[in-house]
Amino acid sequence: MIPLIEMNEVPEGLLEIKEAKELHRVMPHPTLLFLEGQKKAPLFVTVLLHGNEDTGLLAIQKILRKYRERKLPRSLIVFFGNVYAAKEGLRRLEGQPDYNRVWPGGEMTDTQEGRLIARVVEKVAARKPFASIDIHNNTGKNPHYGCINKLDHDFLYLASLFGRLVVFFETPTGVQSLAMAEYCPAITVECGKPHLQQGTDHAAEFVDSLLHLAAFPDHVVLQNERELDVCHTVSKVVIPEAYSFSYSDENADILLFPKLEEDNFSMLEAGTPFARVKEGSGARFAAYDDHDVDRFDAFFMIEENEIRLKKPLMPSMITLDERVIRQDCFCYLMERIDLEKRIV
Numbered sequence: 195m196i197p198l199i200e201m202n203e204v205p206e207g208l209l210e211i212k213e214a215k216e217l218h219r220v221m222p223h224p225t226l227l228f229l230e231g232q233k234k235a236p237l238f239v240t241v242l243l244h245g246n247e248d249t250g251l252l253a254i255q256k257i258l259r260k261y262r263e264r265k266l267p268r269s270l271i272v273f274f275g276n277v278y279a280a281k282e283g284l285r286r287l288e289g290q291p292d293y294n295r296v297w298p299g300g301e302m303t304d305t306q307e308g309r310l311i312a313r314v315v316e317k318v319a320a321r322k323p324f325a326s327i328d329i330h331n332n333t334g335k336n337p338h339y340g341c342i343n344k345l346d347h348d349f350l351y352l353a354s355l356f357g358r359l360v361v362f363f364e365t366p367t368g369v370q371s372l373a374m375a376e377y378c379p380a381i382t383v384e385c386g387k388p389h390l391q392q393g394t395d396h397a398a399e400f401v402d403s404l405l406h407l408a409a410f411p412d413h414v415v416l417q418n419e420r421e422l423d424v425c426h427t428v429s430k431v432v433i434p435e436a437y438s439f440s441y442s443d444e445n446a447d448i449l450l451f452p453k454l455e456e457d458n459f460s461m462l463e464a465g466t467p468f469a470r471v472k473e474g475s476g477a478r479f480a481a482y483d484d485h486d487v488d489r490f491d492a493f494f495m496i497e498e499n500e501i502r503l504k505k506p507l508m509p510s511m512i513t514l515d516e517r518v519i520r521q522d523c524f525c526y527l528m529e530r531i532d533l534e535k536r537i538v
């Protein structure tokens with residue numbers, strides 16, 4: 195069984211840590227930190243579900259430094275997740291499931307990690323959380339954006355406090371924000387690449403704004419909502435194991451175009467090339483829809499040995515990191531959502 199440490203005050207040394215790799219000295223196991231604030235219903239924040247994504251840790255350090263000498267405006271619960279992978283500077287360790295796929299409602303709850311997370315959720319839910327924030331980084335050139343799993347006003351309001359760009363998704367399951375959406379408005383925030391001051395500042399400001407928010411406004415239509423750009427993912431694009439790929443090696447089955455990294459969150463026209471395929475290799479992407487069905491032909495076409503977009507879509511999470519492409523995916527494809535039609 196994975197130990198879950200519980201703390202009721204900021205442990206000595208936490209604020210002095212310079213890197214997530216050092217966190218294990220203060221927190222050798224996944225840790226829940228409960229801090230009392232003026233408003234009782236706690237804000238729940240998770241950091242380091244992916245061990246190499248340190249912006250959440252840095253933002254929490256910034257918040258805790260700010261309130262070192264005074265009471266927090268609202269109670270705060272922080273879950274420091276995959277401290278084991280953080281020690282190695284990895285998203286997850288070999289053999290470990292992804293700490294952001296083992297939350298209740300997912301398919302990997304029957305694992306050691308799933309049981310750990312179930313205990314975390316039980317303890318947090320018992321304290322009636324006000325809102326939940328899961329802080330992440332990504333590897334490509336992406337603008338900061340929030341991800342929500344319900345198109346309710348509270349969720350959109352929460353997202354609007356982070357930024358204009360919002361992604362709505364219902365799969366994958368087993369993620370923090372989807373599980374916490376059962377209890378309170380919940381969001382995953384993607385704060386660009388790890389360890390950048392700008393990402394830390396943005397995440398810390400967001401956390402601080404939620405610590406100060408007295409209640410979610412109950413107006414039916416909010417100006418904030420109208421200004422949001424809400425999209426939803428229609429496909430997760432992966433490169434099947436059977437094919438080799440590269441950004442530079444002309445002999446790979448699939449030669450990816452590095453320029454695409456600049457197009458994250460830009461609407462691309464039908465016909466936009468994504469890759470060159472080696473003649474006769476039969477290589478192609480797998481483009482999974484919400485039901486995990488490969489629908490390559492719905493999103494792409496192969497013309498002149500190039501994989502091209504079949505209709506206008508917006509890619510996200512395109513990264514130049516070939517290891518990440520193998521471990522996770524090449525990119526997501528998104529469409530815009532018309533909120534006026536969707537919100538009830």
Ligand SMILES: [Zn+2]
Binds near residue numbers: 244247330331
């Ligand atoms: Zn992440």
